[in-house]
Amino acid sequence: MAAIRTLGKLCQQSQHQVCKLHTSALRQDAVVVSGRKLARQIREETQVDVEKWVLAGNRRPHLSVVLVGDDPASHSYVLNKTRAAADVGISSETILKHSDISEEELLDLIYKLNADHRVDGLLVQLPLPDHIDERVICNAVAPAKDVDGFHVVNVGRMCLDQSTMLPATPWGVWEIIKRTGIPTFGKNVLVAGRSKNVGMPIAMLLHTDGRHERPGGDATVTISHRYTPKEQLCQHTKMADIIVAAAGIPNLITADMIKEGAAVIDVGINRIQDPVTGKSRLVGDVDFEGVKKKAGFITPVPGGVGPMTVAMLMKNTIKAAKNVLQIPAERTEQQRAVSVVGHS
Template identity: 90%
Template structure:
């Protein structure tokens, strides 16, 4: 009997230790992924790539940016892009145009830059004034110079898992996941947001075949949007191994919605008024402080996806300079017009 009592005590002690281990693990906060640190790695790789390219006798890559209007956020984004280009060794120019520029004038400028052999990468900063159709403008940029990856040909090639100019923000999300070592094969992924420039491309990159020309993540991806009922969003989030929040809604994803250990990538950029200071501050779509106590990985806002977007844009500019993607002009015109 004494032996049995001793054995029971040992079992109770070991169960208590297991319980303690689970409790401490659940209290451990998520790994905060530094987009700035990862972007620095990519910029260092890009700088070395540019230096080798120029040492081999090639012309230094050049990026042209068209900026329409006086949107402060757009000016800030463009400044970040040109600073990154200078740091990497890419020459750049910013072409400023007044808000009242006509669509025809803007198209003429794009056509001129398309045919300028000194321009490798070309982007038109979005958003544009209401009187200009963004899709028309995106399709006017030559696909081989389209460093934003928004031309219909580049979007189509991405959807077919072919080598192309990937949109910088989705590519940045992909690189965060890959470089952090977050597994995607066979995993459940929730992408909250269906925009054609962010949500949809992220879903394409994560669900497609990992053995194709442009390898994908082999994940099972669910896309939600503004008309997804809150309770359904919660149900999808609770089974997701990876959540990518890209809806532009503050506090869309909260701690009670996610499963323990999930990787949460916050793409949202929202300006809200700080209740303490009364000043505007940037927040994402995720309740960062709450979710970090339950997630396995999380990206902050700012300092998460944003720096990666700029870094991937630089990679696309180098790709354009090397003429990695060459498209027959006639086929491009037909695709853009259809």
């Protein structure tokens, strides 16, 4: 009798192993989410919105971009933004300033653009030279024209789940998740990176109440940062249904750190030297080739979050054009007061 029971257990184990082998053989790579394709859809929606706005008798939306210095990456980003604007029917201009411009001169330019009724959306390309306080500059842009969503008023409204200008990259991540059909309600999320312009807003969008004025994702969110020990980071990533990598560290997230079927959104943009070719190339914060064999969804770099950032910026610009009719322009004295508070 004992021999029969033993034989039965061996059969069960054998069947279990065969089942596991069969399952692993059927395991497919992650769905690679094309940010370019989603961004194209959003830009088409924006183009329709812009044309409806113009046909209703309104002035064509206008975006002003202030570019300080000669950083090649910044110039490339700005060119992508102005090309996207033209593509959706938004007029734009790039105002170039030398890197030695003083903070006061830059503030005066911003106040002038704030007061210009022809300017709907306004952004100052970051980063800025070291002698200029970025927070002061972000707070100087009128909240109704702040298409980057960096003004303290817009950040505060976002944190209070109110309608506002959302930062373009976090909003792009949110749209990727929603439009791909990745569930967030009650899910565990790990956001790697706590920057005020990317990591923190992404966490806010994902964890806040879905019933509020600005609906959130109702997820349980953990934020890691540079001082999170690697072993703790691994514990959090292995529990996460969604991982958003936005730390600026190449190959931070590897296959052994994630659970089977997790959604992995790679926000990182890192330029490294290819050990084989010796040429520089762009990579994210995720080991793409390794992780895609285990994840359920993954975004590539390039071609993932980047195009979405530009697309959401266009959405914010048409929103800014409509806000001009609803939010009275602030007086220069008020703007200066806000920037002084941000500087103190």
